[in-house]
Amino acid sequence: MFAAPLLLVLASAAPVPPMAPVPPSQIEVSGKGKVATPPEIATIAYTVRGEGATSDDAVRTVEADRKAIAQAVSQITQAEFNDGELSIQPVRGLDCKEEFASVVLSKDACAVAGFVASMSVTAHIASVKDAATVVGLIGRLKGFQPSVESFGIKDEPSARSAALAAAVKDARASAEVLALANGARIGRLISMTTVPRMESDNRSYLTIRQEPPPPPAVLAPVKVNITPAPIETEATVTATYELLP
Known part of the structure; x- marks a missing residue:
């Protein structure tokens, strides 16, 4: 008598959805890599300054000194020169009373006495x-405030690749140690990302600009041999591994 209603209730019940698969346990680690490369390029910055009664005279002095420095440096080492901005400023006497952001006529005490050009x-x-x-040679040849700005390497991409490889190896080693400490082992690699690095000098290759034939040898510069520290290239990765029992 009661079997039929029971069957009807069972037939009208909603189907039970299948259980979602449980995601595997994971472990996320960071790895760091560093390679040291002896520097292969030195960057030197300086200013060439010229004075004259006219702006043309000042610029001619800048050009003459600029060429003299380039030719003298090229006798010591291969070099590439990058010229920056050229500026020309009028010079007035000490009795000229110029106020900030004011415009004065170039006459009487404020007459222009000459010009200074710099590059x-x-x-x-x-x-x-x-x-x-x-640096010492440039200073002798009227280069203003010469200084070694930085050191670099020719093949930065190769150094970057080596640092990344070391970072990946370090990440896996860290994951294995942590997994072992928890009585587990690592499985497949699930994901890996690199940490953006700060921009640096992107110069990869040294190109040589041909200068005119050098003049007769100048007085030998003061010899100063230096040994800068190696260039360190660093990389960091974040890796996620599957954690197996």
């Missing part, structure tokens, strides 16, 4: 050990 120059030289020697 910033950057030199990339191939002989790192001679960088300090070149």
Whole structure:
């Protein structure tokens, strides 16, 4: 008597959805890699300054000194020169009373006495050990405030690749140690990302600009051999591994 209603209730019940698969346990680690490469390029910055009664005279002095410095440096090492902005400023006497942001006529006490022209120059030289020697030579040849700005390498992409490989190896080693400490082992690699690095000098290759034939040898510069620290290239990755029992 009661079997039929029971069957009807069972037939009208909603089907039970299948259970969603349980995602595998995971472990996320970071790895760091670093490679040291001896520097292969030295970057030297300086300013060439010229004075004259006219702006043309000041610019001619800048051009003459700029060429003299380039030719002298090229006798010591291969170099690439990058010229910056050229500026020309009028010079007035000490009795001229100029106020900030004011415009004065160029007459009487404020008459223009001459002009000063200046150009910033950057030199990339191939002989790192001679960088300090070149700085002294540039100073002797009227280069204003010469200084070694930085050191670099020719093939930055290769150094970057080596640092990434070391970072990946370090991440896996860390994952294995942590998994073992928890009585487990690592499985397949699920994901990996790199941490963006800060922008740096992207120069990869040193190109040499041909200069005119050098003049007769100048007085030998003061020799200063330097040994800068290796260039360190770093990389960081974040890796996620499957954690197996």
